[in-house]
Amino acid sequence: MENPNFLILDEPTNDLDLDTLTALENYLLEFSGCVLIVSHDRYFLDRMVDHLFVFKGNAVVRDFPGNYTDYREFEKNIDAENSKPKKAKAAKVEKAPQKKVVARKMTFKEKMELEGLLTDIATLEQQKEKLENDLSTGNLSGSEINDISIELGTLMSTLEDKTMRWMELEELAN
Numbered sequence: 569m570e571n572p573n574f575l576i577l578d579e580p581t582n583d584l585d586l587d588t589l590t591a592l593e594n595y596l597l598e599f600s601g602c603v604l605i606v607s608h609d610r611y612f613l614d615r616m617v618d619h620l621f622v623f624k625g626n627a628v629v630r631d632f633p634g635n636y637t638d639y640r641e642f643e644k645n646i647d648a649e650n651s652k653p654k655k656a657k658a659a660k661v662e663k664a665p666q667k668k669v670v671a672r673k674m675t676f677k678e679k680m681e682l683e684g685l686l687t688d689i690a691t692l693e694q695q696k697e698k699l700e701n702d703l704s705t706g707n708l709s710g711s712e713i714n715d716i717s718i719e720l721g722t723l724m725s726t727l728e729d730k731t732m733r734w735m736e737l738e739e740l741a742n
Contacts (some may be wrong), residue, residue, distance in 0.1 A: 570710045573601035573717060581609040610636050674740045682737040685730055692727040699723065 575585055575596075589612075594605055596616055599714065607613055613620075613636040620639055623628040632639050674682070699720045 571714060573714065575601065575603045577603065578606045579608070580605065581607060581612050611632070676739065678737055678740065682734065682741065683739065685734040688730050689727065689734060692723060692730065696720065696723055696727060 584592065593615060605616060617635050620632040622632055622639065624630055664707060699716055703716055
């Protein structure tokens with residue numbers, strides 16, 4: 569395969585000497601695509617990753633932006649907050665004045681945007697399905713696969729943005 573844009577590495581640092589490990593790190597630092605790494609090597613993770621999926625057990629996966637050291641600091645802060653006395657917090661909450669929450673109504677422009685988003689999302693879903701079908705044919709060259717993959721990534725990002733906006737407007741509508 570020429571010019572991959574996605575790598576999956578399972579314990580890539582196991583049994584590597586320092587020269588090979590340095591070469592791997594340099595390659596990954598220069599790599600322009602997406603890399604999924606499964607590793608217990610904390611130093612390697614700190615140098616290579618900027619996003620973690622932390623498996624907590626019982627089918628719980630935490631999505632965390634940052635490296636391993638950032639995650640450990642975050643966990644320490646959460647543990648420190650959880651160990652604080654809860655009675656003091658409850659007293660502060662009771663003293664706080666209650667604010668009335670006034671439901672905001674949708675504007676005409678937002679209603680029109682909501683209707684347009686439904687059409688846009690349906691069109692984007694069809695385009696996404698077509699691109700996925702094109703990729704699954706197996707008749708494409710490496711450059712065609714790369715071009716379609718880039719187009720699919722852009723389309724999925726746009727679709728996600730429009731879906732999020734649609735959910736915001738739907739919440740206002742109800």
